[in-house]
Amino acid sequence: MQAHLPLLPPAERLGEPDYPVPEASPHTPAVARLFTFGSADERRLDEAVDRIAARLHARDGIGSDVPYADLARRQGASVVPAHPLPTEDYLRALDQQVLEHAVDTASPSFMGHMTTALPYFARSLARLVTALNQNPVKIETSKALTILEREALAMLHHALYARSPAHQRAHAQDPRSTLGVITSGGTTANLTALWVARNAAYAPSPGFGGVEREGLAAALVHHGERRAVVVASSLAHYSLAKAVDLLGLGEQGLSLVPADARGRADPQAMRRTIDEHRRRGERVLAVVGIAGTTESGSVDPLDALADLAAHAGAHFHVDAAWGGPLVFSPRHRPLLEGLRRADSITIDGHKQLYLPMGIGAVIFRDPRRAAAIEKHARYIIRAGSPDLGRRSVEGSRAAMAIHLHAALHLLGTTGYAELIDAGIARARVLAHAVRARPAFELLVEPTTNIVNYRYVPPSLRPRAAAGTLTAADGRVLDAVNERLQAQQWARGRSFVSRTTLSYLPHIRSAVVLRAVLANPLTTTAHIDAMLDEQEALAASILRDLPLPSLYPTATP
């Protein structure tokens, strides 16, 4: 055992260095100045940045009306300059060429996507996160921030699963437990959840090293299965398509079942699909429920889907990226009945947690579930360590958990409840206004705070009211609403997005306007002004393009 290892002495092993004895030369003044903390330069830049942000924020509307294509044409040489630009010159160019033409996602008239005004502390904390520049992937580069991140995840776990104080105490800081994983957003959260589901389904067993080790093809062969699938409603977020592609299941491995007339998963149809998959020798890895569909804000019947997942022996994942924070609202929480039965839940920070872009989370009911994806490295995240990088898609990352931890404390459940309730009330204000205006048609009664509607040209209103719209009429409606939405965005006054709904009864597919009412600064006046603008824009579109020209000709 005490065998000699022929370890050569250093001098002989390495030889002499192939470079002269080095000297640590001081940096040039320019570079040294850049790396000085809290200098006058830094204060000056801070003030300039604040002036720019204040000016952009004070503007009405959602941004400039310079067309995107014009901006793209103006762009630079795409070459890193040899010599540094003076900071003032750079900032001035950045402001005039770029920031002036950013989108004011915080504007009360920006009602189109899940980006909204932020609480003021988010801006201060962003500076703090960068000033600290921690890397919570390992405790050596984060220490107390690792603990804070685990605490923030435990708080989310409690909000979603409501386990006992003893459960929280036992798992919040235990390195063997994973109550959740911070991700860069909802997409990687969904990916993490399905990765865990796949690896847990194909865990090591006698004669098989597990999918993690041997790969998916070997897993299917070992289990005698033809394929593995994830089942969700047709309103599933496109991140699930990414996830099944990434995980080697192929997009055919995402089995989408038509939603019902209000955009909710249909458990009977899903059960038939699940049974059909199993009859064909295909494994159902996961059933995914959606708490807040991206297109309509609808919420799946989670309790029934939990039953289905149990029936299929599958992982039950809930994509609550949008709707998860409804747990904070006593009024609307009942929509989430069954959520606690989920094996994993995706939450997205920049949506209804009112955090800045760049943070999401996946929360696991079972604190040991994420062991299925554990990885180690020799220099960090060693086995048994509290290093957070052991169980995550991502590696090094910022301490964005500070934003989450702070917002949970500075808003509290009552603050979030107020925001959720107000957003849903605003959606109803918009739905009511849409019903009240003959120019518009409400397509789905909003469940939460997303509203789907469309503009109907005067000449089509009688047929729309009588239910006698033709397929050609449908194409005209699509074309008008597409133009309307694109032009409204380009003008920079107010904004809703658009999507194509295909789950509506009696409409195969329709382009619809999609309003997201999450910004606490949005008032009834903003909503009315946005609809007024749409009516005016539509009138002008129809003036320039009389309806007949929008009817497709018989031969294309």
Add this chain to the structure above:
Amino acid sequence: MQAHLPLLPPAERLGEPDYPVPEASPHTPAVARLFTFGSADERRLDEAVDRIAARLHARDGIGSDVPYADLARRQGASVVPAHPLPTEDYLRALDQQVLEHAVDTASPSFMGHMTTALPYFARSLARLVTALNQNPVKIETSKALTILEREALAMLHHALYARSPAHQRAHAQDPRSTLGVITSGGTTANLTALWVARNAAYAPSPGFGGVEREGLAAALVHHGERRAVVVASSLAHYSLAKAVDLLGLGEQGLSLVPADARGRADPQAMRRTIDEHRRRGERVLAVVGIAGTTESGSVDPLDALADLAAHAGAHFHVDAAWGGPLVFSPRHRPLLEGLRRADSITIDGHKQLYLPMGIGAVIFRDPRRAAAIEKHARYIIRAGSPDLGRRSVEGSRAAMAIHLHAALHLLGTTGYAELIDAGIARARVLAHAVRARPAFELLVEPTTNIVNYRYVPPSLRPRAAAGTLTAADGRVLDAVNERLQAQQWARGRSFVSRTTLSYLPHIRSAVVLRAVLANPLTTTAHIDAMLDEQEALAASILRDLPLPSLYPTATP
């Protein structure tokens, strides 16, 4: 074609709403205050945050000496409070309980990981990124920031591939082209590259819908292959193990070939491995070269690996997360000979681009290569749009590209060259000091700015010098260096990391200290003080734990 669609009139279709006519109620003063832009509250918090950051920065050393376990025990109730905490109270608690015990990754004495002091503009811009809160996944939530992101990627593309100005003009802003993808870090950049490689290798062909659609098992069956593998040296970053697991290849699908005595890939051995895989009916999807290994900073012979990839008909990916910015240094650029032959290159922002945590990129030589992973959604990132979310692992994300765009302009190639050259010079200062001190053994001559060495107790120095260390001696060396490194971190004065090297000739495996010399604030005095502390710590460890106690007994 003009068939009637039985579209029912809205009132009948939706019925009356199941809620009373809503009112948009104003927010409570507490919530309204939180969402006010640029208030006195915000200014006060900004100032408090700046005071904290300045105080933490002014401390000597790398952080507090309170043990991690003590901090973990002090943590909270893991429950979201019902009522918001006053901001001042929250910040005070955060400061005392968390921030005071963060790690000062910007300290000149923090020489252990790839996190360093940042240029001052990073802190100002972090506030700007959050104040704008753009989402570059789609132009509707970013507009000019989409263009900026594409420009920043084009600048990196030019730095790495040096294509003509006409090439840059043609592709920088063309939505069909993808010069690169911004990711949250190097891990997702590597994942993106291998995802592209896998999907391009198993593209749709007659009788096969492609791996993207049909999945990996079907792809292998269609091509009559037993398995698909990625070949790299044994010093590959652990993100490659994550990637092959995620992609369904299994960790056995990562074929690691022993590196040479200086930590570089061995092309002859790799060629034998590749040929063996192909002989066994296994597809080599990608050959991965490493430009800057995480453990030793060594650089693979990229030109030879490019030949190998061509020989294997495989995608050639270079993980240049650490070493990519060497392209900016005329002195050290020759190490990257062959880099331009890579199909894809990973760059990590927080490493030698001196950006804050949270941004990486993968750059593609062929601007059409990323089409292999394109995804769409009905409500955004529609086919043909300039939306950046079409070709990426991640979905919604922050406009971190501002940091990249700014740093490339504010440092320039000369600024980066100075930083790279100074880092490598510092590594040589440390290597020289290690050679000069009998207490230490230099294990690898540093190629770039990472130094591997270890402490050798006095009683073992003669055997170490004579090359007669036993296996038991090796275990003692491992134990002493492990303790030394852990204690140095815990004391909070200075810091290097540690790893286990297994590619050294004549040493099966050795725990070594790993210093990363990237911080421009680090001087020779900091390096000497760090080594002095290690010698003192080692002496105290040996006092408390005399060597015999570290020798493993015959029976464990």
